[in-house]
Amino acid sequence: MKITLLTHERELDRKTNTGALALAHCGEIVERVAWARREPDTTLVDSVERGEAALVYPAADSTPARLEDFAHVILIDATWQEARKIYNRSPYLQTAPRVAIAADSTSSYRLRRNQPEGGLCTAECVIEILRRNGEDAAADRLEAAFMQFNQAPDTQSSRKNEG
Template identity: 30%
Template sequence: MQFNGASMARNLCAQCHYPSSHCVCKYVIAVENTITVWILRHPHELSQAKSTTPLLQLALKRMNVCTGESPEDFLAVQSILDQGVAVVYPSKQANAIEQLSEQRGTIKHIILLDGTWSKVHRLWQLNPWLHALPSLTFAQPPASEYRIRKANRDDSLSTLEATNYCLAQLEGLSTQPLKQLLAGFVQEQLKNMPAHVRQRYSS
């Protein structure tokens, strides 16, 4: 996450690192997840102020972010591939995550790809080592509540929402803390938008 301008940099919250006018600290509830989350973030997301990956970093106990495109950028996660790792991606071989509740405990790490659909597809294609992992998909994904960033597909979820759904399905975590954080983030973003811009997201 990056914000332009020296004055903006001076006014960042010391805890959440968002501009003070957009501070989300009051919405953060620590989540004691046992499954480690790995986010493979496309570099394009670094400049997206509406990215939800920084929110996950504020809340999740076990969380890692690797930014890049090529396999060399993701050596850290490749070093633990023998430790019960699954990747969230709708490949042809993917299993519906809703059907894996009886296998709780066998998956120790989940990998999610962060970016637009085109960027996520690029990450998948450039990293064939991901193809050898068990892949997970959503048969009945929840409706997205992340209305301030447009998506190309109706069934799209933000990275936070996808992670939240995974942790709820695989280890039975409550979805409420991350939902509250996302709702608070959206609220802070909306209240700081000009009225004519805010109107676009009112429906």
């Protein structure tokens, strides 16, 4: 199993970025690729074109795929607004099978505003993906780190600047 975080450049330096948390605690499974509109990562594009990768992205107009059918999962690591732009400006992502993750509970992420109802942050998505693929030890490790991160006062103060 491999999870690729397709990360918006603005996320790379944000203290509230939970993708960095997933990378730090599950680096053996999670990798980061910086999104580049004009020069997309060729390995990622090839994986989509070969039908090996699915995109975790809610899309009402698509036929949903089963997460369990893919060994490679792509997750856009950005704000919800940035994620829509990445998706809309990346034709190869639009051809990827899409998987929507319906969590058993609502998001507990409180360090950013403008979360859509039912939306999960990057770390929560990674936790769900790991659990569905039997990677419980990695999911537990990330979940514990996320709970601590979500309560950290230094990340809460930066929230006002990121909206």
